[in-house]
Amino acid sequence: MSELQLYAYIAVFGSFAMYFVIAWWARAGSTSEFYVAGGGIPPIQNGMAIGADWMSAASFISMAGLIAFLGYGGSVFLMGWTGGYVLLAMLLAPYMRKHGKFTVPEFISDRYYSKTARIVAVVCLIIASLTYIIGQMKGVGVAFSRFLEVDYGLGLGIGMAVVWVYAVLGGMKGITYTQIAQYCVLIFAYTVPAIFISLQLTGNPIPQLGLGSTLADGSGVYLLDKLDQVVTELGFKAYTTDSLGSNLNMFAYTMSLMIGTAGLPHIIMRFFTVPTVQAARSSAGYALVFIALLYTVAPAVGAMARLNLTNTITPATNEHLEYAERPQWFKDWEKTGLLKFEDKNSDGKIQYSAHAETNEMVKIDRDIMVLANPAIANLPNWVIALVAAGGLAAALSTAAGLLLAISSSVSHDLMKGVIAPDLSEKKELLASRIVMTMSILLxxxxxxNPPGFAAGTVALAFGLAASSIFPALMMGIFSKRMSGRAAVWGMVSGIGVTMLYVFQHKGVMFIPGTSFLGNMEANWFFGISPNAFGAVGALVNFTVAFIVLKLTGPAPSNIQQLVENFRTPGETSVAHRYQ
Structure with a gap:
């Protein structure tokens, strides 16, 4: 066993042991503890748990990789995901916490006085959550397959088993305290290598400042100027220029991520775990600080990773690395299939460029950038192992939150809320655990076996949430007159048009190898890409809902009074739910 593998086993399984101990200590004994941790989580701890729930494998592993290759265009993820959190904290979470419900579909059911609305919300939630969880599972498999040198499927199975233990046993209570530990692991694992690499490249130990600093080689050249020079010499677009098409597409992409984020049920549920509305607002502020610790470092990680990668493969202009002399990290990632070289001219050298006919680096998976960066920079093995533990913590924490959102929507919203209203608390708790087990297996x-339309991206999940759940919540809080029938038609129209557009332009349907309306990528609606179409779906949702409202009439007066009650400043009158 190599030194790196030993460190990886210690870091990964040591953190897993900690999660198991916490889960056993904080196991849920009632539905209140299972769904909302008994409503007694202090704001600072809840802020850390929100941070872990928020910073998924997409944030930890994929975001810096996207920024590394998209450059300026990757800023949509920073703006969209953080902006969405601000929207959620200011416009949705306090009002929904005051109303005092366990789940998002339950709130929608009460607000829109409709079991149909509840069922539609459950369906939208499950579609968005399952799409999102695919990315987390990929993150788990990638981290295990590389650092523990096991098969991707076996690594995924180990991750599933870990989530099952602490999610099924502890519910929201166990997940919350486990996520606090996971936040500490992931933020330490993300920032420590960034500090090392920033110091190495620029002499500045603060990555956020290192990104705008001159290189440590004494040349006086700024890091971003050097990166622009290096990538343009290889035929790529300058790193600091836009790479996501038109300004309209960039705006739509940002909006889709932003409002999709604000509509993600597993994040909204976290605000139901605190005792008061004021605590919900406070935990939102703390969470923003904890999230910023990673999100402000990500641009530096992305830029420095791209510079290190390019300098390693192509050490100098017109000089190519001998394939036989490739570094160890290159060989290690080749074994995973996420890095591939093809010697097109049989000269034994690695030619890396933007031109497909001559480029011999035929695959550089963006998801490897954060995980490979410490090894590329020749950092100590314990730092590399720490990154593996951090990536797994990020993926598992979000997966647990998503699985709880799915299981609660089925057991609490469908079974208890619609099918069997007289279901006892004990049977509901058992049903929740069974549903969560089934969700983990799925x-x-x-x-x-990721479906074609979702492979490699979680942006679709945000688009689905943006087009369905977010508008329903916004109209439910800020439009007293909005009726149940109008909201249902809005949700169905929004998610329907978004899914139709995605399937049409991705060239896939539910069956691999089939196409719905053909591959029409050249005919995007006003140049808006499928992953950015959630913003358009949200507009469709709002428009259809208000048209139906105009045709069918407003909500009853008692519902309008309900909306007034939870919009009125002050604490909730339903605190008994959490006692």
């Missing part, structure tokens, strides 16, 4: 299957 998530594992999707991780092994």
């Amino acid at each position: 998530a594992g299957y999707l991780g092994l």
Whole structure:
């Protein structure tokens, strides 16, 4: 066993042991503890748990990789995901916490006085959550397959088992305290290598400042200027220029991520775990600080990773690395299939460029950038192992939150709320655990066999949430007159048009190898890409809802009074739910 593998086993399984101990200590004994941790989580701890729930494998592993290759265009993820959190904290979470419900579909059911609305919300939630969880499962498989040198499927199975233990046993209570530990692991694992690499490249130990600093080689050249020079010499667009098409597409992409984020049920549920409305607002502020610790470092990580990668493969202009002399990290990632070289001219050298006919680096998966960056920079093995533990913590924490959102929507919203209203608390708790077990198995299957329309991206999940759940919540809070029938038609129209557009332009349907309306990528609606179409779906949702409202009439007066009650400043009158 190599030194790196030993460190990886210690870091990964040591953190897993900590999660198990916490889960056993904080196991849920009632539905209140299972769904909302008994409503007694202090704001600072809840802020850390929100940070872990928020910073998924997409944030930890994929975001810096996207920024590394998209450059300026990757800023949509920073703006969209953080902006969405601000929207959620200011416009949705306090009002929904005051109303005092366990889940998002339950709130929608009460607000829109309709079981149909509840069922539609559950369906939208499950579609968005399952799509999102695919990315987490991929993150788990990638981290395990590389650092523990096990098969991707086996690594995924180990991750599923870990989530099952602490999510099914502890529910929201166990997940919350586990996520606090996971936040500490992931933020330490993300920032420590960034500090090392920033110091190495620029002499500045603060990555956020290192990104705008001159290189440590004494040349006086700024890091971003050097990166622009290096990538343009290889035929790529300058790193600091836009790479996401038109300004309209960039705006739509940012908006889709922003309002999709604000509509993600597993994040909204976190605000139900605090005792008061004021605590919900406070935990939102703390969470923003904890999230910023990673999100402000990500641009530096992305830029420095791209510079290190390019300088390693192509050490100098017109000089190519001998394939036989490739570094160890290159060989290690080749084994995973996420890095591939093809010697097109049989000269034994690695030619890396933007031109497909001559480029011999035929695959550089963006998801490897954060995980490979410490090894590329020749950092100590314990730092590399720490990154593996951090990536797994990020993926598992979000997967647990998503699985809880799915299980609660089925057991609490469908079974208890619609099918069997007289279901006892004990049977509901058992049903929740059974549903979560089934959800974990389904998530594992999707991780092994991702559907074509969702492979490689979680942006679609945000688009689906943006087009369905967010508008329903916004109209439910800020439009007293909005009726149940109008909201249902809005949700169905929004998510329907978004899914139709995605399937049409991705060239896929539910069956691999089939196309719905053909591959029409050249005919995007006003140049808006499928991953950015959630913003358009949200507009459709709002428009259809207000048209139906105009045709069918407003909500009853008692519902309008309900909306007034939870919009009125002051604490909720339903605190008994959490006692």
